[in-house]
Amino acid sequence: MIGAVLAPFTFGLSFFLLGMYAMRTGFQNLAGKRMADWLARFTRTPVHSFWVGLLSTFVLQSSSAVTVLTIGLTHAGMIGFAQTVGIILGTNVGTTVTTELIALRLESFAVPMLLVGVAMWLLPRRLPRCIGLVVAGFGLIFLGIDTMQVMAGPLQQSDTFRALFLESSHSIWLGLLTGTIFTALIHSSSATTAITMGLMSHHILSMETALAIVLGANIGTCFTAVIASFGTNAASRQVAWCHTLFNVAGALLFLPFLSQLALVSAFLTDSPSMQIAHSQTIFNVICSLAALPFTRQIAAFVRWMVPDKKRT
Incomplete structure (x- = not known):
């Protein structure tokens, strides 16, 4: 039983995270060198900062990566803390692009995308090589999702797992905590969301529990930024804690309205x-x-909340 669950989970998660890394590397090679300049130059107003955070997160495929980059620029004095609030708000929207793509259920294209991506990466020119990494990364992501779904069958037969998630259905706080801890451990809210989608497609979770896990994933993704802020100046720590406080506050405010959120999403589509x-x-x-x-x-x-030492 344990092997039937652990093996597909381990391999699937490895494929997923490797795909995220490959896709992020491809995007970084295409535009990553300009990312710091964009963050520093186009953050004069909150609206500009918001769009920079959104687009940067889409390019880097990681809200944590953009937040860590922002912390580095703030520590270097290239941008002030006030400019970073809009960036943080934008990263939270930008990270939903990956989730929407994952939800399209393109697993049947996983192997063709992987093969096309590898073929493009073997070409001598830089541009097709970078694009090949992005395409291969998407292929690995969908392959990982498809592999992780194999564990759903054994889990459905497990009395322990059923009891755990039956308890979760009565306590959305447990779902919130599960999403937070798991995302903090694997450093990817997209992976947590993808696993949750796989369990939902096999009707193992209730929608309210699944949404609580996703809200928890939003909190867990702040863990990387908090670690990155250790040993930095006050402005950098303010960036990390602003990201954390915003995600925690948003999750807590939405937690009582998960049923209404589930109804709205059910009105938009029948696919879990x-x-x-x-x-x-x-x-x-x-x-x-x-x-x-x-x-x-x-x-x-x-x-x-996080004052400068000069003011204390």
Whole structure:
């Protein structure tokens, strides 16, 4: 039983994370060298910062990577903390693009995409090699999802697993905690969401539990940024904790309304995977757009919570 679950989970997660790395590397080679310049130059207003955070997260395929990059630029004095609030709000929306793509259920294209990507990577010119990495990365992601879904069958037969998630269905707090811890351990909210989609497609989880796990994943993704802020200046720590506080506050505010969020997503599509993707998008868009007009106030609050040493 353990082997039937652990083997597909381990291989599937490895394929998924390797695909994310390959795709991120391809995008970075295409535009990553300009990313720091974009973050430093085009963050003059909260709206500009928001779009920079959104586009950067789409290119780097990781909100944590953009937040860590932002922490580095803040520590170097290239941008001020107030400019980073809009970037953080944008990263939360940008990360939903990957989730929406994953929800399209393109597993049947996994091997062809992987083969095409490898073939392009073997070409001598730089541009097709970079594009090949991106295509192969997508192929590995879908291959990983397909592999992880193999574990759903044995899990359905497990009395222990059924009891655990039956308890989770009665306590969305347990789902929130599960999503937070698992994402903090594997450093990928997209992977957590993909696993949740796989379990939902086999009707192992309730929609409310699945959405609680996804909200927890949003909190868990802040763990990398908090670690990156250790040993940095106050402004960099403010960036990390702003990201954390915003995601925690958003998750806690939405937690009582998971049933309503599930109803809205069910109205948009019949597919459980698409419902999860749409719910995450709705959650992140609403939270980010609601907070965008108050970036100065948010920055002031975070400065009060994480003050400069000079002020203490």
